[in-house]
Amino acid sequence: MSACRTATAALCLSAAPLSAFADTPAPVMPEPAPVVAAPMADPGPEFAFTLRGGVAAKPSYFGSDDVEFGPDLGFSFGYLRAFGREFGSLDPDLEPLGPHLRGSFRYIPERDSSEFDEISGLDDVDAAVELGLGIGYRARNYEAFADLRYGAIGHESLVAEVGADALFRPTDRLTVSAGPRLFMGSDDYADTYYGVSAGESAASGLEAYDAGGGLLRAGVELGATYRIDDNWGVEGAIRYDQFLNDAEDSPIVRQGDDSQLKVRIGVTRRITLDF
Numbered sequence: 001m002s003a004c005r006t007a008t009a010a011l012c013l014s015a016a017p018l019s020a021f022a023d024t025p026a027p028v029m030p031e032p033a034p035v036v037a038a039p040m041a042d043p044g045p046e047f048a049f050t051l052r053g054g055v056a057a058k059p060s061y062f063g064s065d066d067v068e069f070g071p072d073l074g075f076s077f078g079y080l081r082a083f084g085r086e087f088g089s090l091d092p093d094l095e096p097l098g099p100h101l102r103g104s105f106r107y108i109p110e111r112d113s114s115e116f117d118e119i120s121g122l123d124d125v126d127a128a129v130e131l132g133l134g135i136g137y138r139a140r141n142y143e144a145f146a147d148l149r150y151g152a153i154g155h156e157s158l159v160a161e162v163g164a165d166a167l168f169r170p171t172d173r174l175t176v177s178a179g180p181r182l183f184m185g186s187d188d189y190a191d192t193y194y195g196v197s198a199g200e201s202a203a204s205g206l207e208a209y210d211a212g213g214g215l216l217r218a219g220v221e222l223g224a225t226y227r228i229d230d231n232w233g234v235e236g237a238i239r240y241d242q243f244l245n246d247a248e249d250s251p252i253v254r255q256g257d258d259s260q261l262k263v264r265i266g267v268t269r270r271i272t273l274d275f
Contacts, residue, residue, distance in 0.1 A: 054266020121204030128154025157189035
């Protein structure tokens with residue numbers, strides 16, 4: 001009987017801790033906070049373009065039969081992202097096949113008539129910078145373009161140029177192009193470079209002439225571009241032009257040369273700007 005009481009007491013003692021744990025509430029683990037993806041920042045504007053700088057041999061002025069060396073500058077459009085839209089490509093290896101936008105730039109040196117006996121007495125013409133845009137269409141073996149520019153500095157007139165090229169690729173880095181060119185200018189442009197006022201006629205001895213705009217030159221250009229790497233390259237071209245219409249009939253051209261030859265070579269640099 002004593003042994004039975006002892007066993008019962010031991011059983012009760014052994015059960016006591018279990019009862020105590022049973023009355024203790026289990027710890028509550030907090031639920032993990034939901035992961036919320038941070039909103040993606042809207043990419044800012046970005047602009048990629050290529051600048052060309054070099055030297056050119058060309059007539060001293062439009063219609064001159066003298067040749068002089070001077071700077072040669074160029075600009076080409078690569079890529080633009082703005083206002084949620086994208087034009088072009090940031091990939092320098094990607095050719096913009098199909099229709100695309102393009103930049104257009106031209107620098108015209110000043111014409112100082114006192115430096116040339118044949119036009120001495122004509123008004124000087126300030127240096128001009130033409131800026132504009134164009135549209136182009138490019139395929140693997142050919143391209144065509146139409147550019148419209150405005151004389152932002154200098155003549156303050158409109159000019160347009162259209163052309164097409166056949167493309168040849170002797171190597172992966174070298175592209176050769178060849179094709180025709182047509183150049184047009186407004187009345188103000190034609191009068192600036194080919195016109196002779198009554199006062200200028202009296203001072204220079206050239207016939208007075210009121211030049212009108214329209215198709216002023218037609219020519220052909222042979223060019224080559226060698227890409228050194230993704231950012232640097234070398235570009236050169238030879239261009240021949242024949243003056244037409246009011247440009248060809250100008251006394252300035254008649255006393256000089258009605259055809260023009262320009263040779264240029266320069267280095268190109270691709271530039272990307274983030275705003």
